[in-house]
Amino acid sequence: MRRYYVMGLFSNFEEAFSTISDIRHHAVPGVSVDDVTLKSPIEHPEIEEILGDRGSPLPKFALFGAIFGMIFGFLFLASAQATFLVQPAGGKAVITLPSNIVLSYEMLILFAVLSTIVGFVINARLFTRRHPLYSEKVSLDQVGVLLELDEKSVEPMKELFKKHKVLEIREEVAE
Amino acid sequence: MHTKDINENIAWAKINEDVLRSMENPRVGYWVAVAACILMVSCAVLAEIYQYQVGMGPSNLNWPHMWDLYIATFVFWIGMSHSGTLLSAILHIIGADWRKPIYRFAEAMTTFSLLTAGLFPIIHLGRVWNMYWVLPYVSDRGIWPNFRSPLIWDAFAITTYLTSSAMFLFIGMIPDLAICRDNARGWRQKLYTVLSLGWQGDDRQWRHFRRIYLLMACFLIPLAVSVHSIVSADFAMSIMPGWHITSFPPYFVAGALYSGCAAIITLFIILRYFFRFEEYMTIPILEKTCKLTFAIAMVWSYLTLVEFASVWYGHDMASKEALIARFTGAYAPFFWVMLFCGIVAPFGLAFERMRRHLPTMFVLSLILNVGMWLERWMIVTPTLESSYYPFAFDTMWPGIVQWAIVFGSFGWFGLLFLIFVKVFPSVSMYEVKEMVFHRRHYHSEEQAVKFHRRATDRQLTDQPGTEGA
Numbered sequence: 001m002r003r004y005y006v007m008g009l010f011s012n013f014e015e016a017f018s019t020i021s022d023i024r025h026h027a028v029p030g031v032s033v034d035d036v037t038l039k040s041p042i043e044h045p046e047i048e049e050i051l052g053d054r055g056s057p058l059p060k061f062a063l064f065g066a067i068f069g070m071i072f073g074f075l076f077l078a079s080a081q082a083t084f085l086v087q088p089a090g091g092k093a094v095i096t097l098p099s100n101i102v103l104s105y106e107m108l109i110l111f112a113v114l115s116t117i118v119g120f121v122i123n124a125r126l127f128t129r130r131h132p133l134y135s136e137k138v139s140l141d142q143v144g145v146l147l148e149l150d151e152k153s154v155e156p157m158k159e160l161f162k163k164h165k166v167l168e169i170r171e172e173v174a175e
Numbered sequence: 176m177h178t179k180d181i182n183e184n185i186a187w188a189k190i191n192e193d194v195l196r197s198m199e200n201p202r203v204g205y206w207v208a209v210a211a212c213i214l215m216v217s218c219a220v221l222a223e224i225y226q227y228q229v230g231m232g233p234s235n236l237n238w239p240h241m242w243d244l245y246i247a248t249f250v251f252w253i254g255m256s257h258s259g260t261l262l263s264a265i266l267h268i269i270g271a272d273w274r275k276p277i278y279r280f281a282e283a284m285t286t287f288s289l290l291t292a293g294l295f296p297i298i299h300l301g302r303v304w305n306m307y308w309v310l311p312y313v314s315d316r317g318i319w320p321n322f323r324s325p326l327i328w329d330a331f332a333i334t335t336y337l338t339s340s341a342m343f344l345f346i347g348m349i350p351d352l353a354i355c356r357d358n359a360r361g362w363r364q365k366l367y368t369v370l371s372l373g374w375q376g377d378d379r380q381w382r383h384f385r386r387i388y389l390l391m392a393c394f395l396i397p398l399a400v401s402v403h404s405i406v407s408a409d410f411a412m413s414i415m416p417g418w419h420i421t422s423f424p425p426y427f428v429a430g431a432l433y434s435g436c437a438a439i440i441t442l443f444i445i446l447r448y449f450f451r452f453e454e455y456m457t458i459p460i461l462e463k464t465c466k467l468t469f470a471i472a473m474v475w476s477y478l479t480l481v482e483f484a485s486v487w488y489g490h491d492m493a494s495k496e497a498l499i500a501r502f503t504g505a506y507a508p509f510f511w512v513m514l515f516c517g518i519v520a521p522f523g524l525a526f527e528r529m530r531r532h533l534p535t536m537f538v539l540s541l542i543l544n545v546g547m548w549l550e551r552w553m554i555v556t557p558t559l560e561s562s563y564y565p566f567a568f569d570t571m572w573p574g575i576v577q578w579a580i581v582f583g584s585f586g587w588f589g590l591l592f593l594i595f596v597k598v599f600p601s602v603s604m605y606e607v608k609e610m611v612f613h614r615r616h617y618h619s620e621e622q623a624v625k626f627h628r629r630a631t632d633r634q635l636t637d638q639p640g641t642e643g644a
Contacts, residue, residue: 047378054378054382056383080313106328109335113339129373130373139354
C-alpha cells in the first residue's frame with residue numbers, strides 16, 4: 001500500500017493541538033499521536049502535555065563528555081609532565097595536582113560542550129535534507145501537523161484537518 | 176508610564192519582517208561607525224607594523240614595566256566578554272525572559288571581545304612569530320610548557336571559553352538562521368542554508384534544542400567564572416605587592432560583569448538607533464539592564480574597598496606602600512578617576528529618570544567602561560612602579576605605539592561586531608516570538624483571572640471532607 005505524507009498548516013497552536021488531541025482519541029483509525037510531527041516557529045511550553053514526553057538523551061552525552069574530558073585532561077597533562085621524570089625536579093612534584101585540577105576542569109567543560117553538540121546534531125537529525133513538505137510558513141507564524149499515513153487514512157485525516165480550520169493541506173507520496 | 180517589556184500584541188510575521196529588514200537597511204550612522212572602526216584599526220595595524228620592525232622600544236615596554244597597557248587591555252577585553260554569555264546563561268536558567276531581545280548581541284559581544292583579547296598576548300610578546308609557544312605542544316627537545324604557570328592556564332581557559340561561547344552563540348542562532356534562509360536571496364541564502372544545518376522547526380528539533388541550550392548555559396556559568404579567576408591568577412599567584420591578594424578572583428569576576436553590563440547598555444542604545452529596534456529594545460528592558468549593572472557596580476565597589484582594607488590591615492609593608500603609591504604616586508590622578516568612574520558614577524543608574532534617558536545612559540555607560548579600563552591599568556602598572564627593591568622603582572608612561580594599538584582594538588571589536596549585526600539577526604526572532612506568545616497567553620489579565628479562579632477552585636476541592644470526622 002502506498003504511503004503518504006500529509007501536512008496541515010494551522011494559524012495557531014490551539015487548532016493544531018485540538019487536531020492532535022482528536023488523533024490521540026483515535027478520530028482517524030490506525031493513526032496514533034506517535035505518528036505526529038509538529039512543526040512550529042517556537043516551541044510551545046506545553047508541548048509535552050500534547051505529544052507526550054519523548055525524552056532527550058543529551059544529558060547523557062554531556063555526562064559522557066564531562067567524564068571523558070576530565071580523565072583525558074588529567075592524563076594528557078600527567079603524561080606531558082612525566083617527561084620531566086628524567087630531569088631533577090628540585091623537590092617539586094612532577095605531576096602537580098593543583099594546576100592539573102584547574103586545567104582538567106577546563107577540559108571537562110570543553111569536552112562536555114563538544115559532546116553535547118555532537119549529541120544534538122545526531123538526535124535532532126540536523127544535516128539532513130529538508131522534508132518535502134517543509135513550508136517556510138512554519139518559520140513565520142503557522143503551525144504544521146505532519147503525518148505519514150496509509151492511503152486509506154489520508155482522506156479522513158484531511159477531514160479532521162478541515163474540522164479544525166486548517167489553512168492549507170499539503171500532500172506528497174512517501175518514498 | 177510605559178512599563179511593559181514588549182508589546183505582546185506584535186504579530187509574529189512583523190517580528191520576522193522588522194529583524195530581517197534591519198539587516199538590509201540600517202541607518203547612515205551604521206556606515207559612519209564602520210568607517211570610524213576601519214580608521215581605528217588602521218592606526219593599530221600601522222603601529223603594530225612599526226613595533227614589529229623596530230622592537231618593543233617605542234612602546235616603552237622595558238624593565239621594570241614589562242607589563243603595561245597591552246596586558247591591562249587584555250584583561251579589560253576578557254572582562255568585557257563576561258557579561259554576554261554569563262548573563263545570558265544565568266538569565267536563561269532563572270527564566271528572566273526580558274533577556275530575549277538583547278541576549279544575541281550580548282553573546283556576540285562575548286565572542287568578539289575574546290577575539291580582541293586574544294590579540295594582546297600575541298602583540299605583547301613582541302616576537303609574534305613565537306606565539307605558538309604558549310600552546311600545549313611538545314617542543315623538539317621533548318619539553319612541554321610549564322603547566323604550573325597561570326599563563327598556560329590562560330591559554331587553556333580562554334580557548335575553552337572562546338570555543339564554548341562561540342558554540343553557545345551559534346546554537347542559539349540556528350532557528351533564526353533557518354528563518355533567514357527561508358527569506359533570503361543570493362549569497363545570503365547560500366550562507367544561511369549552510370549555517371542553519373537543515374533546521375525545520377519540528378518538535379524533535381525543538382525538544383533537543385531546548386535541552387542543549389539549557390545544558391550549555393549550565394556549563395558556561397562555571398566556565399565564565401573560572402576564566403576570569405584564572406586571569407586574576409596571572410597576578411594573584413605572583414608575590415608582587417598589590418597583586419598577591421586573595422580576593423582577586425571574585426574582584427576580577429565582578430569587574431568583568433560590571434564592564435560587560437556597561438558595554439551591553441552602550442551597544443543596546445547603538446543598535447536600537449542603527450536598526451530602529453525601538454519595539455524590541457525597549458526602555459523597560461534597558462531599565463532592567465541598568466538596575467543589574469548598578470547592583471554589580473555595588474558588588475565591585477565593595478570588593479575594591481575590601482582589597483584596600485585587607486592590604487591596609489594585613490600590614491605587609493611592601494603591599495601597603497604599593498597601595499599608598501596608587502593613591503598618591505605618579506599614577507594617582509588616573510587612580511582617582513577610576514574610583515570616581517567605577518564607584519561614584521554608577522549611582523546615576525539608581526535614578527529612574529536617568530535610566531530612561533538614552534543619551535544620559537549612553538554617556539554614563541561609556542564613563543563606567545572608562546573606569547573599568549582604568550581599573551585594569553591601575554592593577555597592572557602601579558605595582559611595577561614600586562616593587563620590592565628600590566633600584567626597581569621607576570615610573571614609565573606607555574609609548575604612542577601602545578596607545579595606538581589599544582585605541583585600534585576598540586575599532587577591531589567594533590568592526591567585528593558591526594559586521595556581525597549586519598549579516599546575522601541581532602535580535603533573536605524566535606525568542607521574541609516566544610516572549611510575545613508567553614506574555615499574551617500567560618500574563619494577560621484574562622489569563623491571570625482564569626488561573627486565579629482555577630487555583631481557588633483547586634483550593635476548594637482540595638479541602639479535606641468533614642463527613643465522617
